[in-house]
Structures are given as C-alpha cells and as structure tokens.
Amino acid sequence: MTEHSKQAESTFALRCVINGEAQTIETTASARLLTLIRDELELTGTKRSCDIGRCGACMVLMEGEAVNSCLAMAYQCAGKSITTIEGISKGGFDPIQQAFLEEGGFQCGYCTPGMIVSVKGLLDSNPSPSEDEIAEALSGNICRCTGYGGIRRAVTRAIEGRMLAK
Numbered sequence: 001m002t003e004h005s006k007q008a009e010s011t012f013a014l015r016c017v018i019n020g021e022a023q024t025i026e027t028t029a030s031a032r033l034l035t036l037i038r039d040e041l042e043l044t045g046t047k048r049s050c051d052i053g054r055c056g057a058c059m060v061l062m063e064g065e066a067v068n069s070c071l072a073m074a075y076q077c078a079g080k081s082i083t084t085i086e087g088i089s090k091g092g093f094d095p096i097q098q099a100f101l102e103e104g105g106f107q108c109g110y111c112t113p114g115m116i117v118s119v120k121g122l123l124d125s126n127p128s129p130s131e132d133e134i135a136e137a138l139s140g141n142i143c144r145c146t147g148y149g150g151i152r153r154a155v156t157r158a159i160e161g162r163m164l165a166k
Contacts, residue, residue: 096155104154
C-alpha cells in the first residue's frame with residue numbers, strides 16, 4: 001500500500017449541524033455530503049441523480065446558501081450548518097412546500113426537494129426577488145416533467161404568502 005492510498009483511507013470526525021442537530025460523523029475527507037446525508041443519516045429527501053452538479057436534485061442549504069451536495073466534500077462541511085428538505089419541513093410544511101402543492105409545482109416529484117431548497121435559499125436572502133433573480137436561483141435545478149409553469153407559479157405564491165404574513 002502506498003503512502004497516498006493510506007492517506008485516502010484515513011478518517012476524521014466531521015462535526016457539523018444538520019437540520020438544527022449537532023452531528024459527529026466518522027468519514028473520509030473525500031466523502032461527498034450527499035453520501036453522508038443519504039447513506040449515513042438516512043435523510044433520503046435529498047435526491048441522487050446526475051452526481052456532477054447539473055440537475056439540482058441534491059440541493060441543500062449550507063450556511064443558508066444553496067449548494068449541490070453531490071459536489072460538496074465532507075471536509076468543506078466541518079463546522080457548518082446544513083439544511084436538507086427534511087429540515088425545511090420540520091414542524092410541518094413550509095409555505096414554499098404548500099405553494100408547490102397548491103400550484104402543481106411538481107409532476108413526478110424527483111426534482112421537487114431540490115427546487116424547494118433553492119427557493120428557500122433565495123427567499124431567505126431576498127424576500128422580494130425579481131423574475132430574473134428567481135430564474136437565476138433556479139438555474140441549477142432541472143425538471144424533466146413539468147415545463148416549469150407550476151414551479152414559477154409556486155414561487156410567486158410563496159413570495160406573496162410571505163408578504164401577506166408580514
């Protein structure tokens with residue numbers, strides 16, 4: 001065994017906060033966040049699809065920013081706060097999820113968790129985004145079923161709901 005392969009096998013205790021709960025996960029630095037979320041923590045709402053950061057099905061919030069968990073490495077998550085779709089729906093449906101339901105912002109539903117996470121990240125940082133800002137926030141998410149009409153209506157409804165709630 002070479003010195004390089006020994007280093008690749010070494011593990012460390014990753015400490016981070018996932019969905020508001022402190023976690024310590026024994027892992028390798030090269031493990032992907034997606035694998036930790038789905039396989040170690042069994043939070044399967046975060047979907048595995050392209051594995052190259054193109055589809056957005058694996059989107060999570062890291063420190064409030066939408067990131068592809070298939071591209072985030074374990075070492076990048078140390079000390080960070082991560083929110084998955086399960087964390088967004090703690091205590092019941094988030095208004096964004098409700099808007100997706102009411103506006104038919106899904107068909108097969110595979111991309112929906114990633115879409116909702118991306119919208120949550122956008123609206124938490126910008127409660128009144130322009131159409132261009134919405135398009136930019138969703139540009140990392142692909143839906144192969146709906147044609148995006150219901151998704152855009154859902155985002156609009158979520159924005160309106162937040163404005164009414166103030």
